[in-house]
Amino acid sequence: MADKRSKHKSKYTIDRQIPGAFEGETVTRRRFMTVSSQAAGGIAAASFLLPALGFAIGPIFKSTPEHWETVGTVGMFTDTNYTPVVLTLNPEIGEAGKTTVYVRKYNSAIDTDPYDQGSAFIAISSRCAHLGCPVRWVDAAERFICPCHGGVYDLLGRRVGGPPVRPLDRFYTRVIGENVQLGPRFSVNSELRRFSPRDPGEPLDGIGQYLYPSRPGAQKL
Numbered sequence: 041m042a043d044k045r046s047k048h049k050s051k052y053t054i055d056r057q058i059p060g061a062f063e064g065e066t067v068t069r070r071r072f073m074t075v076s077s078q079a080a081g082g083i084a085a086a087s088f089l090l091p092a093l094g095f096a097i098g099p100i101f102k103s104t105p106e107h108w109e110t111v112g113t114v115g116m117f118t119d120t121n122y123t124p125v126v127l128t129l130n131p132e133i134g135e136a137g138k139t140t141v142y143v144r145k146y147n148s149a150i151d152t153d154p155y156d157q158g159s160a161f162i163a164i165s166s167r168c169a170h171l172g173c174p175v176r177w178v179d180a181a182e183r184f185i186c187p188c189h190g191g192v193y194d195l196l197g198r199r200v201g202g203p204p205v206r207p208l209d210r211f212y213t214r215v216i217g218e219n220v221q222l223g224p225r226f227s228v229n230s231e232l233r234r235f236s237p238r239d240p241g242e243p244l245d246g247i248g249q250y251l252y253p254s255r256p257g258a259q260k261l
């Protein structure tokens with residue numbers, strides 16, 4: 041029993057015969073300094089990292105208000121060809137906030153993917169999915185062509201040539217009375233499955249959809 045007691049370590053540094061110990065001291069000065077400097081280092085690192093982290097992930101939790109704009113009447117569009125319309129994406133920056141969108145009626149012979157069932161209209165963005173140059177619909181070739189680096193997309197906006205990493209983005213559509221309205225932008229993968237909008241250069245097939253999460257600003261450009 042006596043042996044057991046002597047093996048029990050005292051909490052006082054003086055009982056443990058530590059050189060320079062004070063009466064009543066329970067933590068050595070060396071240990072105290074080590075813990076204090078580690079805590080100070082942790083606080084200094086957090087003061088740099090937390091604001092950076094906040095800037096990086098904060099926008100994920102912000103939502104952009106839904107905006108619908110009338111771009112024409114039902115009779116203006118056919119189901120065999122695209123009609124270009126101008127859509128205001130960001131009214132705060134004037135002309136620079138406008139973009140061309142190619143719109144046509146839904147065509148069951150062309151729009152065979154399951155994701156377009158039920159849409160009355162198809163609206164394809166002119167923003168190239170490579171670096172964002174404006175693409176042009178070339179009716180004779182039935183292709184969207186990008187003049188910057190030779191990106192080529194088929195009738196449905198799927199990439200068929202050049203460096204773009206995914207199909208052209210699209211916009212939600214709806215008909216109110218006789219008016220055709222375009223709503224928020226969305227991105228699609230190579231099967232035309234819908235995703236929240238991504239920036240140009242961000243692939244959506246396979247692991248790409250997880251590596252490049254959407255950011256709210258992508259909606260406005």
Ligand code: FES
Binds near residue numbers: 168188191
């Ligand atoms: S921006 Fe269109 S191919 Fe590069």
